[in-house]
Amino acid sequence: MTVPATVAELVREFRANGRIVIVGASLAGLRAAEALREEGFTGSLTIIGDEPYEPYDRPPLSKQVLKGWVSADHTKLPRLREVNAQWRLGVAATGLDRAAKQVRLADGEQIPYDRLLIATGTRARQWPNPDEAALDGVYTLRSRDDAAQLQKALAAPPSRVMVIGAGFIGSEVASVCRELDLPVTVVERGSAPLVGALGGVIGEIAAEMQRDHGVDLRCGLGVSSLEGDSGGHVRRAHLSDGTTIDADVVVASLGSIRNVEWLEDAGLASGFWGVGCDAGGRAFDVNGVITDSIYVAGDVARAPHVLYEYQFLAMEHWDNAVLGAEVAAHNMVNLEPHYRPHLLLPGFWSGQFGVNIKSVGVPPFGDEIVFTQGSVKERHFAAAYGRRGRIVAAVTFDHGKWLEYYGKLIEHSGPFPPPPPGWDQPPDMKPIPAEFPQPGVPTAIPDVVLTGHDPSERRAEFRSRPR
């Protein structure tokens, strides 16, 4: 047989009889499994998830579920097709042996694979003091169970809710509280809500929006400790300026932690910002060499992006999980030159205080911002972010239909400021500094991060090559 014929035969054989294991049974894991079957993979497929539930959707948890519109167990992800897999739910993967090509489970079992997809996502960062975090009434919000418990607590109702951290999830929780007419205090160490993701200029608008809706917003302050009553229920928070706030529900929304611990000894490029991979989802090993059998998708992946100077991009966005999973699945059952890149223009949405916030691109990559359409006062507007004369991102408040236009401009490295619209121009169209926090200044952790090496942070540690 010729070489190409042999290769084709190998691909066929793998698709028919290969063994694929997916670790992480949520959005990315499910969509990858469906895509694998769609691609004609008929071999054995095992999906491992540490949560006891079938894949469910997280965005509604901080919105419809908390409001009490939808119950937490009604968020199951729709199935796009039969996946015919062995589901191992309620058991965590605890290790990866690349030499033996096996995934180790918490119950001691070893699952062999020919190809592996890592889709373990992120988890909520807990309140750092474990005793305080263990108080009744202290919550984080990542899982279905978290949402069910917090929803119950909000319905009780509490006398005051305190939200620590005004990123997207914290702001959405505060918004729900106001909709439920609950008094809420938001404490944010940065200068404004959403400042890590969208910068200080937009942050100021978000801050005003919160205050207009009756949120007691305290920026530039930290919570130093939580205090419980004799029954072990949280009662009070002490702030860094010496003041205290009485609250009986506390939501710590301090950003997330990548679920990579189980990969500790696997020799992959895994770390604080996730597992490094190429644009096709193929994981790097610790030396930056591509692995052939291990793929990554979703919140736990970080990959170089052509539009952003090939910096590694880590995104906690729904779209990214879906498209990343589809691309990884495609590449798992194909060979070069049929690989596909995952080159999504990042984008997310958030609903808060009656406003639909959407963005495309990577706002923190920009250093300037210009309002391009609509009215800030009425909170219907579009704004573009620029860097060195190019548009790199855009954000809209209740103006989402225009995102596509800005997306196209970004994809083509359009000019910044972008050409003025023909109508509905904001009064001031001069670019101004976007006011992102300096690296190293603590703030709500943005959920899109350029994770390229920053020498000033001395985060990288060089380990000489293992022999």
Added chain:
Amino acid sequence: MVEETPWQQALRYANRANPYPFYEELRRTPVARQPDGTYVVSTYQEIVALLHDPRVSSDVRKLPVPVAPPAEGSAEAEPITEAVVSLEPNIITQDPPEHDRDRRMMTPHFVGPPHSPHLISDLEPEIRRIVDGLLDNMQGKTRIDAVDEFAYPLPVTVICKVLGVPLEDESRFHGWIETALDSLDFGPEAASEEMQSRLAGGRQAVEEFGQFAAELLDRYAQQPGPGMLSAMVNEDGPEAGMSKGVLVSNALLLIFAGHETTVNLIAHSVLTLLRHPDALEKLRRRPELIVPGVEELLRFESSVQFWHTRSAVEDIDIAGTTIPKGAPIFLAYGSANRDPKRFANPDELDLERRDNQHLGFSQGIHFCFGAPLARLEVQVAVGEFVRRVENPRLVEDPPPYRHNQIFRGPRHLLVDIDGIRD
């Protein structure tokens, strides 16, 4: 004589039944300047780009009257047609922020989750009842006119109910709408004496129709009644206060667009399925295909063939051409929906077509306001037609077409049938 451009040929009445060969030629120049200074955009990608481009205005007041180049021997340019009849702007012919505000005000009374999420789906039993009644009426017949007896009565009844327009007045406004529609012409025949006199008639009809709507709104202002128009007149939110003229204009738009497009869509769906017996048979066997099927029918015979009130507010570079500031832009949806660069085998009807992001309802901020209602009506009507009508056959192909180029559709559609199933 100067040779006509593909666009002009596509607009000729003689080509109404089949403009597609001309569209194909037209697409070779995605952005084609016409002799009257209009820029016609005919390819999918370019149309989508312009639909999302904030440098494109939809406001009729910013639209220059297209001017024909000086005829040979004459020094003066000649205005050929006034593109729109004089009316206050409505949501289609407005730009943000007015457009956004008015559409936001109308939405809760129509499609709008979160305010009235079930409004459209709650109409389904009523729509089924009407469709069933229309088909029952055909019992015992061997020949029907699928326009007069089927495609027309459904949307008219439904839109009157949704808006709160007395159905008794139907024959009056039907006449005005027909006259107004027949008066619009964007093709080479526009300059003819006949069209010029029709244009005058059309203006008159719109005026009378406007009078009718104004009176109806006045009545609702004094005594609130059922439907969306009454709700809009009696609105008292923070954003209340569409001016009377704008209200009338939007009311006309809704009555008009609410049925005219749907009539053509149902008629074209029936015509297309009768021309494609395989597809008809497939739909009969697999009724669940009606949902993707209607999307394909929307693509195949776009209800709105093009739109004519847009213009460039800045110079716009696109597809190697610069549309200069101030130029009118016609977006040819009917052509984009057959663009082979976007749709594989675009001239084939494929009820199971994937990724069918057709432009049958446009895109962007002017995306069809009535789309959810239209979809439901056509799904029920065409689904039931296929299920109940026995052995339908076209009597005349092509059927006679209406004059209007934008809202293109058969004027009559004679179909021979063996009977009506229960």
